[in-house]
Every structure is written in structure tokens, then in C-alpha cells.
Amino acid sequence: xxxxxxxxxxxxxxxxxxxxxxxxxxxxxxxxxxxxxxxxxxxxxxxxxxxxxxxxxxxxxxxxxxxxxxxxxxxxxxxxxxxxxxxxxxxxxxxxxxxxxxxxxxxxxxxxxxxxxxxxxxxxxxxxxxxxxxxxxxxxxxxxxxxxxxxxxxxxxxxxxxxxxxxxxxxxxxxxxxxxxxxxxxxxxxxxxxxxxxxxxxxxxxxxxxxxxxxxxxxxxxxxxxxxxxxxxxxxxxxxxxxxxxxxxxxxxxxxxxxxxxxxxxxxxxxxxxxxxxxxxxxxxxxxxxxxxxxxxxxx
Ligand code: GLU
Numbered sequence: 092x093x094x095x096x097x098x099x100x101x102x103x104x105x106x107x108x109x110x111x112x113x114x115x116x117x118x119x120x121x122x123x124x125x126x127x128x129x130x131x132x133x134x135x136x137x138x139x140x141x142x143x144x145x146x147x148x149x150x151x152x153x154x155x156x157x158x159x160x161x162x163x164x165x166x167x168x169x170x171x172x173x174x175x176x177x178x179x180x181x182x183x184x185x186x187x188x189x190x191x192x193x194x195x196x197x198x199x200x201x202x203x204x205x206x207x208x209x210x211x212x213x214x215x216x217x218x219x220x221x222x223x224x225x226x227x228x229x230x231x232x233x234x235x236x237x238x239x240x241x242x243x244x245x246x247x248x249x250x251x252x253x254x255x256x257x258x259x260x261x262x263x264x265x266x267x268x269x270x271x272x273x274x275x276x277x278x279x280x281x282x283x284x285x286x287x288x289x290x291x292x293x294x295x296x297x298x299x300x301x302x303x304x305x306x307x308x309x310x311x312x313x314x315x316x317x318x319x320x321x322x323x324x325x326x327x328x329x330x331x332x333x334x335x336x337x338x339x340x341x342x343x344x345x346x347x348x349x350x351x352x353x354x355x356x357x358x359x360x361x362x363x364x365x366x367x368x369x370x371x372x373x374x375x376x377x378x379x380x381x382x383x384x385x386x387x388x389x390x391x
């Protein structure tokens with residue numbers, strides 16, 4: 092047993108579908124089974140759909156997933172993110188980038204840099220070149236001056252995993268803190284030492300862990316869990332049918348039925364069984380978790 096905390100960090104850009112709910116259940120099980128508290132963070136820096144947050148909270152509560160303490164809202168923490176970016180800047184660890192998305196896509200990547208990585212166009216601009224670009228009216232993004240090109244993290248499901256690190260954006264040109272920065276600062280500030288989330292974010296973990304190391308934050312225990320896919324092997328989405336808890340309720344299912352479906356998919360329940368979250372916690376064994384995606388047909 093340990094102290095520390097796990098978390099679920101939804102973006103209120105829409106309703107949670109059963110893939111998100113399954114990840115939330117897993118994050119809860121990982122946290123609770125290791126004696127950690129479980130924190131909720133609302134990642135509302137970017138796209139927010141009115142009412143989505145309320146529905147997400149309702150769905151999590153209806154499934155029996157409880158959180159500790161007050162939830163954290165990223166939009167309230169802008170000053171904190173700015174302070175971290177500025178402090179990195181004072182250490183010479185950042186630079187201004189005037190590139191548009193299109194210019195980055197068009198620029199040939201530097202030799203040895205991973206595909207899609209920022210080619211470093213603005214890394215070594217002189218102050219005069221920076222002034223010229225500023226005069227043209229572009230407000231710069233702030234990038235990390237990374238001194239590695241890859242970094243290795245340890246993941247409970249993926250083992251030792253090495254991925255690319257480039258000069259990632261810390262603050263966008265429109266002033267919004269970047270996701271990678273906010274996640275690392277938030278997890279560090281909240282004492283979150285266990286990060287359980289969908290494995291679509293595994294590729295982001297090396298750059299986040301590297302950034303954490305620069306900020307003196309210990310790397311969390313990572314568990315990037317398999318996603319839920321549709322019958323075409325694509326990530327589950329709204330158009331795949333009755334995929335949200337409200338959709339399932341409209342078909343006559345209860346939250347307990349949905350929890351049972353998620354539990355079966357994790358091999359934590361048998362057919363016809365309706366265990367509660369406490370039962371699932373008693374049965375949870377991370378080493379027995381399915382390692383492959385859960386493929387569902389929700390169109391019926
Ligand atoms: N807000 C992100 C999402 O909803 C999750 C970020 C994270 O868990 O690090 O996909």
C-alpha cells in the first residue's frame with residue numbers, strides 16, 4: 092500500500108462514451124486497489140461543450156465511481172501554467188516559435204528527427220529575426236528547448252517504452268497553455284503519482300515524463316490501457332450507435348447494467364452478474380487485464 096493519488100481527467104468537449112467510462116473505471120480500480128486517493132480534473136482549456144461536464148459527472152457518479160476532494164479545473168490555473176513556462180524561459184529552456192501549423196507540416200524534418208516532430212525552425216533565431224516576425228503580427232508559441240530526442244518511460248502494461256521527444260509547445264500562440272504542459276504541472280501539483288489513461292496517449296508519455304524531469308517532478312506510475320474500438324477497428328465514437336450511458340439508458344439499461352458490461356469486458360464479471368464497484372475492486376488484478384482492445388458493436 093502506498094499514499095499518492097490516481098486521477099481521471101476528462102475534457103468536457105462532449106459526453107463520455109463507454110470507452111471513456113471503461114478507462115475511468117480502470118483508473119478508479121488502479122487507484123483504489125493501491126490505496127491511492129482518486130482525483131478528478133476537468134481539462135477545460137480547449138473545446139468545451141455546454142452541459143458536457145455536468146453530464147460527465149453525473150455518469151461517473153451513476154456508475155459508482157467516487158472522487159476525493161475538490162475537482163481541479165484547468166481554466167482556473169492559467170497563472171500557474173504561465174509561471175512554470177516563464178520559469179523555464181528564465182533557465183533558457185524555451186524559445187519563441189512563429190511557425191504556422193502549415194509551415195511545420197511543410198518543413199522537411201531535420202535528419203534523425205522523428206516523423207511529425209517539430210523541425211526546430213525557430214530554435215536559433217536571432218533577436219533581430221524574432222523582432223521581424225513579431226512585426227509581421229504573429230504572436231509566438233513558446234516551445235521547450237528539449238535536449239533529448241527520445242525518452243523512456245515505464246508502463247505497467249507496456250513495460251519500458253521509448254518514444255520521441257521534440258521541442259514541444261508549452262504555450263500556444265493564442266496564449267492557451269498546451270495540454271502536455273498542463274497535464275504535467277497538474278499531476279505534479281496534486282501529488283498524482285499514478286496515471287491511468289487510454290493507450291492513445293502512450294506516445295505522449297515520454298515527452299510528458301521528460302518535461303516532468305525538468306520540473307523536478309517524479310515520473311508517475313503509468314498504465315496506458317487498451318481502447319474500445321468499433322467493428323472497423325477504429326476508436327469508438329458517437330456515430331457508432333448507443334455509446335453513452337444516456338444512450339444505453341434510453342434502451343432500457345440501468346447504470347448497473349452498463350457497469351456489468353464494462354466489467355465483463357475486463358473479465359471481472361460473468362454473464363448475468365451485476366457486481367458493484369466494491370466487488371470489482373475485490374476482484375481486480377492488473378496482471379490479468381486484457382491487453383488487446385475491446386471491440387464492440389453498439390449499432391444494434
Ligand atoms: N483530457 C484527456 C482526454 O480526455 C486525458 C488526458 C490525460 O489523461 O492525461 O483524453
